[in-house]
Amino acid sequence: MPAATGLYAEKVTDTTANTTTWVDVCEISAASFTAGKKYLILALGYLSCGSGTSDARMRLVHGTTPTEFTDVSSSFEVGVNAKKALAAFMTVWTQPGTAELVKLQISNEATATTTCHLGQIFALKLSDDFTENTEVFEWFNRFLGTRSKFQFAEWDSLKHRLRYARMPIVDVVLCSAFLNHVSDPTFCLAFLCDHAREAVFIWTPLSRHREQSCPMPHWESDSVLSFGQPSYHPNALEWPLCFNFNLRFSEPFLKLCLQLAGFEDIREVPCPPVSARWGEIYSTFKAFLAFRTKSKTSALSGGKAIRDLPGDVRKSTLFLKRLVRSVT
Secondary structure, three states: OOOOOEEEEEEOOOEEEOOOOOEEEEEEOHHHOOOOOEEEEEEEEEEEEOOOOOOEEEEEEEOOOOEEEEEEEEEEOOOEOOOEEEEEEEEEEEOOOOOOOEEEEEEEOOOOOEEEEEEEEEEEEOOOOOOOOOHHHHHHHHHHOOOOOOOOOEEEOOOOEEEOOOOOOEEEEEEEOOHHHOOOHHHHHHHHHHOEEEEEEEEEEEEOOOEOOOOOHHHOEOOOEEOOOOOOOOOOOOOOOOOOOOOEEEHHHHHHHHHHOOOOEEEEEOOOOOOHHHHHHOOOEEEEEEEOOOOOOOHHHOOOOOOOOOHHHHHHHHHHHHHHHHHO
């Protein structure tokens, strides 16, 4: 297999935009691409905004007359100044007959200042270098020393299950920065734990909030699940499935959920040293390796999911049904 051809561009100094006009952050030139070839393109931007009510915007485009890639545009509230958000895109795209540049751009919904503190684009040529659905995974396995197989699936937050694939029972389940992007994170975590024989590895951003709004002091709790703004993607799902961006467990709540799933031996995995910029981005992320200590299944996989009704409630229900029948 030939060596893979990768293209890369970044900007690590601040780029600002304070109008609706799009401002370039970084780009890969047209001359770097090969016309007619297919590329996997990854891009990310680390953004802040000078207003809590004005949306920061970012998009990935191609061509000298900028054309947005499908589903590769974002508009969302970041919060004022100190708060930052990471937006990332991934797409597969075939260069046209005349190769075009690819660049990352930012703007603002109104006149507040959007700042991109870090912008990156990576393009991996798939045509010629790889046979689709085979060699690309062999390359990753060789690079990582693994024997992984890729299978497409999508998490269904409405029915709390996978679509397009069936997940087997495995020794260890790895979940990296995913629970913060589903509207039903406790159900998703339960599903993952149900499919792990020995351990689960979770890497996710955590909330630092504590529930103190309840007037009864004994109800105050560190077990908190916080929701961010609704999804900013162009094809976002409707309420209540639109909350699939920046959901966060508090650390006590995540550990409680793992314990309830039968994984009571929970060990934090320290983050390896990273640059100051990446350290700032991932400062709220933590990783945990939890080992199974009890054989348990959740309500999703055969555990108790319906309460037993007391006898007097059942009798009242039967009486009401008979009364309705007699009236109708």
